[in-house]
Amino acid sequence: MSDGAFTTARLHGASGIHFRPVTMERKRVRLALILISLAFLALFLVMPVLAVFVEAFRGGWPAFAEAIFEPDAAAAIRLTLLVAAISVPCNLVFGVAASWAIAKFDFRGKALLNTLIDLPFSVSPVIAGLIYVLMFGSQSLLGPWLKSEGIQVIFAVPGIVLATIFVTFPFVARELIPLMEEQGRGDEEAALSLGASGFQVFFRVTLPNVKWALLYGVLLCNARAMGEFGAVSVVSGHIRGLTNTMPLHVEILYNEYQFAAAFAVASLLAVLALFTLVVKSVLEWRYADEIAATRRH
Amino acid sequence: MNAITPIEAGVSVALGAPIDVTIENVQKAFGDTPALHGVSLDVKAGELVALLGPSGSGKTTLLRILAGLDAPTAGRVLFGGDDALGLSVQQRNVGFVFQHYALFRHMTVFQNIAFGLTVRPRGERPPKAEIRKRVLHLLDLVQLTGLDKRYPSQLSGGQRQRVALARALAIEPRVLLLDEPFGALDAQVRKDLRRWLREIHDRTGHTTFFVTHDQEEALELADRVVVMSKGRIEQVGTPDEIYDAPASPFVFEFIGESSFLPVTVVDGAVQLDGQSLDLAALGSPHGEATLGFRPHDVSIVEDGGPAITGTIVTERRHGGARRLELEVGTEKHRVEIDMPVDHSRAPGGQVTFRPHRWRLFPR
Numbered sequence: 305m306s307d308g309a310f311t312t313a314r315l316h317g318a319s320g321i322h323f324r325p326v327t328m329e330r331k332r333v334r335l336a337l338i339l340i341s342l343a344f345l346a347l348f349l350v351m352p353v354l355a356v357f358v359e360a361f362r363g364g365w366p367a368f369a370e371a372i373f374e375p376d377a378a379a380a381i382r383l384t385l386l387v388a389a390i391s392v393p394c395n396l397v398f399g400v401a402a403s404w405a406i407a408k409f410d411f412r413g414k415a416l417l418n419t420l421i422d423l424p425f426s427v428s429p430v431i432a433g434l435i436y437v438l439m440f441g442s443q444s445l446l447g448p449w450l451k452s453e454g455i456q457v458i459f460a461v462p463g464i465v466l467a468t469i470f471v472t473f474p475f476v477a478r479e480l481i482p483l484m485e486e487q488g489r490g491d492e493e494a495a496l497s498l499g500a501s502g503f504q505v506f507f508r509v510t511l512p513n514v515k516w517a518l519l520y521g522v523l524l525c526n527a528r529a530m531g532e533f534g535a536v537s538v539v540s541g542h543i544r545g546l547t548n549t550m551p552l553h554v555e556i557l558y559n560e561y562q563f564a565a566a567f568a569v570a571s572l573l574a575v576l577a578l579f580t581l582v583v584k585s586v587l588e589w590r591y592a593d594e595i596a597a598t599r600r601h
Numbered sequence: 602m603n604a605i606t607p608i609e610a611g612v613s614v615a616l617g618a619p620i621d622v623t624i625e626n627v628q629k630a631f632g633d634t635p636a637l638h639g640v641s642l643d644v645k646a647g648e649l650v651a652l653l654g655p656s657g658s659g660k661t662t663l664l665r666i667l668a669g670l671d672a673p674t675a676g677r678v679l680f681g682g683d684d685a686l687g688l689s690v691q692q693r694n695v696g697f698v699f700q701h702y703a704l705f706r707h708m709t710v711f712q713n714i715a716f717g718l719t720v721r722p723r724g725e726r727p728p729k730a731e732i733r734k735r736v737l738h739l740l741d742l743v744q745l746t747g748l749d750k751r752y753p754s755q756l757s758g759g760q761r762q763r764v765a766l767a768r769a770l771a772i773e774p775r776v777l778l779l780d781e782p783f784g785a786l787d788a789q790v791r792k793d794l795r796r797w798l799r800e801i802h803d804r805t806g807h808t809t810f811f812v813t814h815d816q817e818e819a820l821e822l823a824d825r826v827v828v829m830s831k832g833r834i835e836q837v838g839t840p841d842e843i844y845d846a847p848a849s850p851f852v853f854e855f856i857g858e859s860s861f862l863p864v865t866v867v868d869g870a871v872q873l874d875g876q877s878l879d880l881a882a883l884g885s886p887h888g889e890a891t892l893g894f895r896p897h898d899v900s901i902v903e904d905g906g907p908a909i910t911g912t913i914v915t916e917r918r919h920g921g922a923r924r925l926e927l928e929v930g931t932e933k934h935r936v937e938i939d940m941p942v943d944h945s946r947a948p949g950g951q952v953t954f955r956p957h958r959w960r961l962f963p964r
Contacts, residue, residue, distance in 0.1 A: 498720065498769075512707040
């Protein structure tokens with residue numbers, strides 16, 4: 305048996321036994337595939353991001369600082385932070401509650417709820433914005449009542465917050481549901497049998513078990529909340545200094561041929577994206593380690 | 602994992618008196634699928650009872666009903682004479698040990714064991730020093746002294762299950778429930794833990810139920826074994842009763858190895874294909890029956906007396922014996938018998954044997 309294998313190997317390779325792992329391609333193929341991937345990455349991802357920073361600093365630091373601290377830009381930054389500060393906590397609470405319900409309980413309509421959570425992913429953001437205009441705009445059913453009460457939703461901050469909440473709705477829940485489903489109900493049942501109340505089970509067992517995934521979901525949610533353009537564009541009305549978020553401000557500057565200023569504000573969003581990516585990678589590294597540890601026997 | 606040494610004298614756990622558990626006609630259905638059809642069982646205080654059965658027999662469902670993790674469709678459960686079904690899982694004060702441990706992964710061993718005490722309302726919670734004393738004491742009991750600062754991921758499977766048991770004992774449960782406690786462990790660790798669990802039980806004296814599909818484990822560990830199948834109790838008895846006097850072919854087959862032959866009882870004698878087997882069937886009704894025997898409970902017959910003759914199909918080594926698979930009778934029923942290792946027989950040959958212990962089940 306071993307003699308036969310040895311002879312075959314000798315026949316195939318002049319220099320004794322030569323073995324290439326079955327899943328490994330030839331050197332030429334490998335090189336070609338790697339080059340294609342790198343070229344693609346450089347062309348479509350790295351260069352555009354670099355371009356943002358290059359353009360942002362074309363006029364040097366003073367021009368950059370002026371573009372950022374100019375009142376309308378500063379107002380847009382403040383509004384973006386405000387919108388994120390409201391919508392992210394809302395979706396944090398909703399996401400945790402929905403995941404908890406879906407992963408740990410059986411009830412009628414569970415599949416429907418699961419599908420509904422994905423709705424914002426499948427609907428175009430422009431439609432999402434229009435939905436709110438149709439619901440709260442002056443032509444809507446609620447319009448006259450809102451007007452008589454002096455509440456302005458559309459072309460004001462409440463509309464922007466609502467649209468942002470809609471668009472960022474799935475991020476936290478989508479991170480948590482698979483993890484919580486995989487963890488099952490065993491830990492919760494153990495805690496209950498040891499006498500813990502429902503609140504104690506949730507805050508001392510369920511939540512700590514998913515804390516890294518939760519943080520990751522919140523980061524993604526935040527990045528999207530700050531970067532959302534389409535839905536916000538429909539409901540905002542683009543009032544400078546009042547209802548302009550950072551992405552809308554970038555567009556206005558760009559349309560006015562103020563390229564340096566547009567790229568300066570855009571570079572802030574790019575920094576936010578890079579920051580999110582770094583924290584995400586650190587978390588994935590950390591959290592993968594933790595998951596692996598719990599599975600080690 | 603370190604070998605488990607006998608429990609040192611002097612380690613004891615404070616306990617209330619153990620209680621009787623009564624299960625009366627408990628039924629459970631999941632939607633339209635019945636899981637338990639009216640199960641009744643009386644368990645005396647301090648008994649160690651095994652719920653034994655194949656998967657789908659309802660044994661885990663019954664255990665979860667006792668714990669309060671599931672509610673029965675009908676029936677009653679009494680803990681020491683009091684209705685237990687009216688109590689929530691928290692109020693029922695049972696210690697539950699899960700097959701996959703269900704340890705809290707973000708807590709240390711100490712925090713895991715202390716959990717049941719630290720979640721108590723302020724008025725009932727023991728002071729910190731008392732909790733610490735109790736946890737360290739339990740760690741001694743489960744022989745994990747010094748591992749209190751470890752996380753579950755830093756422990757072996759056997760160690761984790763011992764932490765899970767300590768955590769369940771910490772709340773001074775009235776009843777201890779174990780769901781396939783050794784199911785996820787490898788064979789050697791299972792055997793060690795089995796012996797060790799018996800010792801813990803003898804020290805602490807809890808009324809204990811444990812679920813298993815491993816008949817060897819049930820027979821070795823339990824005071825009484827409850828054999829379940831398809832949501833019903835097939836037989837309840839001591840390990841001796843279950844092994845020596847199985848009440849049905851199912852129990853006979855599930856407990857240990859078995860061979861069956863269809864036979865006829867004529868005037869108190871067992872016949873196979875019209876030939877008498879010289880097996881007295883006193884008290885068995887006239888007519889069709891199933892003869893069951895264990896492969897090691899047979900004698901080879903060489904004197905030409907009435908016996909069973911079969912053709913050898915395969916022969917293989919089986920532990921300390923040599924196991925033959927035979928084709929018997931005109932309908933070529935397959936049975937297995939054991940022979941001494943030095944009796945090697947080639948397939949195709951004939952063997953004549955007679956069971957010296959057997960059971961008859963009327964059909």
